[in-house]
Amino acid sequence: DQQVKQNSPSLSVQEGRISILNCDYTNSMFDYFLWYKKYPAEGPTFLISISSIKDKNEDGRFTVFLNKSAKHLSLHIVPSQPGDSAVYFCAASIAGGADGLTFGKGTHLIIQP
Amino acid sequence: GAVVSQHPSWVICKSGTSVKIECRSLDFQATTMFWYRQFPKQSLMLMATSNEGSKATYEQGVEKDKFLINHASLTLSTLTVTSAHPEDSSFYICSARPGLANEKLFFGSGTQLSVL
Numbered sequence: 001d002q003q004v005k006q007n008s009p010s011l012s013v014q015e016g017r018i019s020i021l022n023c024d025y026t027n028s029m030f031d032y033f034l035w036y037k038k039y040p041a042e043g044p045t046f047l048i049s050i051s052s053i054k055d056k057n058e059d060g061r062f063t064v065f066l067n068k069s070a071k072h073l074s075l076h077i078v079p080s081q082p083g084d085s086a087v088y089f090c091a092a093s094i095a096g097g098a099d100g101l102t103f104g105k106g107t108h109l110i111i112q113p
Numbered sequence: 114g115a116v117v118s119q120h121p122s123w124v125i126c127k128s129g130t131s132v133k134i135e136c137r138s139l140d141f142q143a144t145t146m147f148w149y150r151q152f153p154k155q156s157l158m159l160m161a162t163s164n165e166g167s168k169a170t171y172e173q174g175v176e177k178d179k180f181l182i183n184h185a186s187l188t189l190s191t192l193t194v195t196s197a198h199p200e201d202s203s204f205y206i207c208s209a210r211p212g213l214a215n216e217k218l219f220f221g222s223g224t225q226l227s228v229l
Contacts, residue, residue, distance in 0.1 A: 002156075004156075009154070034217065036220075041122070041123075041204075041222075041223065041225060042222050042223060043117075043119065043206045043208075043220030043221050043222045043223045044157070044206070044220050045220065046217045046218070046219070049217065089156065089157065100147040100149070100159040100162055100208070100218070101147075101157075101159070101218060102159070103149075103156040103157040103158075104156055105154070105155060105156040106156060
């Protein structure tokens, strides 16, 4: 049973446009969310996070939006650049918990020149 | 930023042999490290939580006798795949965090294990 779902296995976006990656979760205990970026044969690298007390967090070209009522979050990348081509994983955790993160299956973002 | 080093990056072994994977936190102490496994086109699946000085906590369905975890120091955790079989072929990734829960995890670069 997938508690964190990324329903789009891949997404193709033109360079310079906005990339929007979506993530849904089912466990209402999750209250801390992270996005990781992963290149082939490498470990994921942290990108941006958001706590459930916020609905938006911005860091440069990356913005994460959280809609708690819908149990949905999204990552916006604008403008998209060729180096953004990678697999993006959405992850969730429970505040104060010592457990590892629960990941989605990832979305492969392809930036077209 | 914090660095987690994982070694080896890839390994090919014969069926029945054991393989050890090391995970080191280079610039911070990690009381907790995590081991994940990723099959092609699947998500990272948590295998076990490694706690320094105590036994690892394994996720449901993960055989603790097959995947031996040792976290002998605050900067090193090892995962040993014992009597490896082709179905153990996967991408194994460790992660560590410099503090308590709800902080960002830093990941190693992963180990691609291929069992012939």
